[in-house]
Amino acid sequence: MEGLAHLQMRIQEVQDAMGKVIMGKSKAVELLLVALLSGGHVLIEDMPGTGKTTLAKALARCLDCSFQRIQFTPDLLPADVTGYNYFDQKEETFRFREGPVMSNIVLADEINRAIPRTQSSLLECMGEGQVTLDGITRMLPRPFMVIATQNPIEQEGTFPLPEAQLDRFLFCLPIGYPTLDEEKIMLDAYSRNEPINTLKPILIPTEVESCKKLCTEVKVELSLKYYLLNISCATRAHQAIAVGASPRASLGLLFASRALAAVRGRDYVIPDDIKYLAKTVLAHRLVLKPRERMRGVTGTNIVQEILETVSVPVLREGDFYA
Structure with a gap:
């Protein structure tokens, strides 16, 4: 328990620091840190200008992690993400030039603007934490996390993420607009300086x-x-x-609940941990039948x-064990 108390204290320090940059979005910050501790990746789906990029950069600064931003566009190639081998004429040998994915925190900005071939270059990275090129496998740094963003309303010139790609994101979460008071605080903070530049490494x-x-080590009772x-x-x-949650989704919900x-x-x-996370973990993985989509039903509605229908177990003191 001492170790977990220390963990809570250190994570709270990170939350407090990020809260000075992303005003009024404590839930989004907490979920981002939960995803990090679960070894998962996050898809942020929200309007332009709501702080998606700032959130990723703030996390990297607080963790003293390497950070790379990849602007996904239709002409982006897989080698631009993972890296490539080139021939060094001076040394007369092939060398590997690392791509931006060889970083701790990778921001895949507007991921749905890239062609499916480029989107798929992240599958191995996100699923196995490695890059294989010309038969050689290279491990990615630890921790490794992909934070992808996409605009939910702009569809022209985009390529929707396939189900296999969506299933590799532990969370799909919005940030949302700030309230009037929160935006006023933001205006005051950013009018003096750039708050993100004041962030210091905490972990x-x-x-x-x-x-x-x-x-x-967090216990999960059998029920x-x-x-x-x-x-x-x-x-x-x-x-x-039409297609429900995968076993990977169940594992993700378990890991996220423990975190x-x-x-x-x-x-x-x-x-309550499971109920709090269920929609964020499961909704984006569900493939609805066409008729339901036309009626405006969403995965969040279904979850x-x-x-509301699955019975909740009643736990008593002493029920928990590893």
Whole structure:
């Protein structure tokens, strides 16, 4: 428990620091850190100018991590992401030039503007933490996290992410517009200087890896595992859904629930952790039937309906075990 208390304190320091840059978005900051501690990746879907890029840059600065931003465009090639081999005439040998993906935090800006071939170059990186080129596999730095962004309303000149790509994102989350008071605070803060330039490293990459390991020690009672699985299985049987949540989604929900419990200072998961994360983890993975999409039904609506129908286990003191 001492280790988890230290983790909570250090993560709270990161949240407080990022909160000075991203005003009024504590939930988005918390979920981003939960994804990091779960070893997952995040797709941020929101309007331009809401702070998506700033959020990623602030995280990298607080963690003293290497950061690269990739602007996805239709002419971007896979080699522009992963790197490529070139012939060094002076040394008369082939050398590898690293792509921007060889960083701790990678911002894939407007990811849906790239062609599917380029989008797919991230599949191995996100799924296995490595890059294979010309038969040689290179491991990516640890921690490794992709934060992708896309505009939900602008469809001209875009290539929708395929289901296989979406399934590799642990979370799909919005940031949303600030309230009037929050935007006033933002105007005052940014009129004096650039708050992100004042951020100092709080954690280092090795500490992040230690925190991730601590999250695996959070206890999940057996009935909670079945509760989580019942939610995932309900998406596969729902009449409005053509393709339900994958086993990867169930694992992601488990890992994220443990990380959330740790961030909130507990060494055990409670039902509310799973309910809080379910829509963020599952909704973007669901493929709705065409008729339901035409009616305006969304994955979030379906997951909310399922949460209201799946029975929640009642836990007693002493029920928790690893």
